[in-house]
Amino acid sequence: MTNKQTATPYDADVAIIGGGLVGLAIAVGLIKKNLNVVIFDEGDQAFRASRGNFGLVWVQGKGDTCVEYARLSRLSAELWPGLADELSAVTGIDVQLEQDGGFFFCFSEEELEQRIEMLKSMRDAQDGDYPFEVLRQDELKKRLPDIGPDVTGATFGPLDGHVNPLLMLRALTEYFIKRGGKFVNNGTVKEITPEATGFSVVSEGQTYRYGKVVLAAGLGNKALAPLLGLEAPVEPNRGQVLVAERVEPFLQYPTSHVRQTREGTIQCGDSKEDVGFDEGTTTEVMAQIAKRAVTLFPKLAQAQLVRAWGALRIMTPDGYPVYEQSQQYPGAYVVTCHSGVTLAAAHAGPIANWIAGEGFNLDFSMEVFSAKRFSV
Structure with missing residues (x-):
């Protein structure tokens, strides 16, 4: 099934800059509304936060100083079963959602x-x-x-849970393609120009025209947002993750530091480091993560580590998302957050509705998530 082709002077109704979990979830929500959507994906040169995260669908404690963010996180968690079911129905991929707390x-x-x-x-x-x-x-x-x-x-x-983030990324991608979405692969975007109507996007020497543009490029939003009269004051924050071998099931719940996947492997993490754009791993931090995991569950002292990686979170100064439409150039949006898994169902739902022009349909204003809060 493909999305309906609408009469438009543009190459597509909406261009999404960024093909990670955030951009894909928004694209899925928009394409369900019969909009033509194109995703610009930077390729393997991107930082790929979506491939390095912990996979939590987490509510407790999120938004302790921002009640609107707490509500949005909870809403997304409540919407997640519907998203998982729809992804499975269309793609046949089980994202392994479990929400037992x-x-x-x-x-x-x-x-x-x-x-x-x-x-x-x-x-x-x-x-x-x-x-x-x-x-x-x-x-x-x-x-x-x-x-x-x-x-x-x-x-x-x-209300907490977890998914397999790699299967989630694959399912969102396949859903988008099956419904008629298009990718511009290796599509590094450096020029976006507002026009009398719509926007032109230049990628790898090619120029395209779109009715709306959504910036969902993670750390790349910082440089792109000012082109559209927006701000995305984001900085990288590194998290390191350890994975241990498959062991007999013993942990049926995700936790703040350790989770056991459906396949039986053990994932350990939750480090936070301000090290710029360094995605590497360090012996010191890995040792701290391993020590904490063994303190939590002493039986893990016998488990063999099989791999480790570092990944960069996308952090605003207060840790909360930025959702904003440009006042200077209506039709241009910025979407930035560090909780691409938890918020995926909200991105495919109310956030996509807002971008499509249907309003936010929630009991609070989008203004709370404007980047203007950082200059007050």
Whole structure:
């Protein structure tokens, strides 16, 4: 099934700059509305954050200082089963979504009490509708028998989950293609020019014209946004990930530091480093990640590590997304976030609706996510 061909003077209705999880999810949402959509994908020279993430669909604790972001994260988690089902129906790919809840671990009573107070304040900000549980060591041991004795306790979020991010990337790509979407591969974009109507995009010496342009290029948005009267004050933040061999299933829930995939492998991470655009790994950080994983689950001391990688998060100064349409050049949008997995269902839903001109249809204004907040 292909998307409906609309009468237009443009090469397509919408150009999306960036073929990662963010750009693809928006493209899926737009193409469902019978819009002609083209994605410019930079190719293997891109930083490829979508291939290096942890795969969490995470709600608890997100938006502790921004209630709108907390609501958006929760909405996206609620929409995720529908997205997963639709991707499977169209592509035959199971993205391995599981949403049975997730644990955030604390290693001292002080740390646990601080987290409890933070989650309570989030619950108060949402009129009491923000579910979570607190489990100290004895209670935690009943839920996770293999937990280590040095873990003071944990908070449990029943809305949390995880997916296989590589299968997710593949499913979004195949869905987009099957519905008639087009890629400009190795399409590095350096010129975008607003015209009387629409926009021209120059990539690899070729010029194309589109009715709307969506900047979803991750770290590349910083240089592209000013071309369209927008801002994307993003900087890289490196996370390193370790993967251990397949072991007998013992961890049915994703956690803040360790998760077991459906295939049985163990994924460990959650490091945060300001090292510029260095995607590498370091022995020091990998050792810290491994030590923490063994502290959480001592049985992992016997597991063999099989690979490691570093990937760059896309971070704004406050950690929250930027969603904004250009006031100077209407029809140009910037979409920037570091939670491309969690927010994918929102990007394919209400964010795509907003870009399509149907409004945001939520109980808060998009203004809260404007980059103007950084210059106030």
